[in-house]
Amino acid sequence: MLQLTKKLQEGISLVNATDISKVNGVMGRVCVALSSGRSQVFTEEEEEKLSVSLGHTRDQTRQLIHTILHIIQQVNMEYCIDKRPAVLGEHAAGITHDRVEIFTEHWTTNAKPIVDKLRQQSLSEKQLEDVGELHLQTASSCMARQSHPIAHLQLNLSSRSDAGKLASTEKVVMQFDRDQLYNLYDQLEQIQSHLDALR
Known part of the structure; x- marks a missing residue:
């Protein structure tokens, strides 16, 4: 509507x-x-x-x-x-x-x-080009006995000009705990299923 x-x-x-x-x-x-x-x-x-x-x-x-x-x-x-x-x-x-x-x-x-x-055509002005880094930290020096995993993802984003040429790139670093990482995975799975349904 x-x-x-x-x-x-x-x-x-x-x-x-x-x-x-x-x-x-x-x-x-x-x-x-x-x-x-x-x-x-x-x-x-x-x-x-x-x-x-x-x-x-x-x-x-x-x-x-x-x-x-x-x-x-x-x-x-x-x-x-x-x-x-x-x-x-x-x-x-x-x-x-x-x-x-x-x-x-x-x-x-x-x-x-x-x-x-x-x-x-892309609906977004920026597109994910690459996941540049994945780092998983399971403990820190101040909490040696406690396991609290933290994941770091570096996303490389690019935007293109109207002519289709690469205009700029940007790196975004994201930090997730265990629950956030599972939520991200679930959301990516949902997005993929929607994309598959479009075919």
Whole structure:
């Protein structure tokens, strides 16, 4: 279900107020951009021409594009989680019935390439590259007789620029006691099972 912010509600109003054939064209272009992995749907020049064609200001045109893009991405996320055909009626949130039909038509046509492309993209700005060090301390000099294991993990994280090149790396050192380490393991197992379910 869409989380309706004020900006999204304004965007939905624009979708409803814009000529349906033009919404159809913009939606087709958004789907093509998503399925090809392009981050920009229209060039600056194309956006200017589209604004004139729609009779909207440049900001309204951008808001229309971003609203359509946001709705399709949300439908994609629901599809990946639930593994069922996207039911756009659940996401309608004030969109008129004829526009919902257009969303459904475009989603049905473009779902597979969009899902495949968005699965390849990272949702996080940083990615785990390597676990650089694992150290387990079972006792200390001040507590020689008491066993209280402590694990140290060094995680190497990287972030990439828009061009896909390595922008920066960061090392994060984490310390866990026995219970925390077991909780981390359980969470990683849950994440892995969710990832396996997406295949």
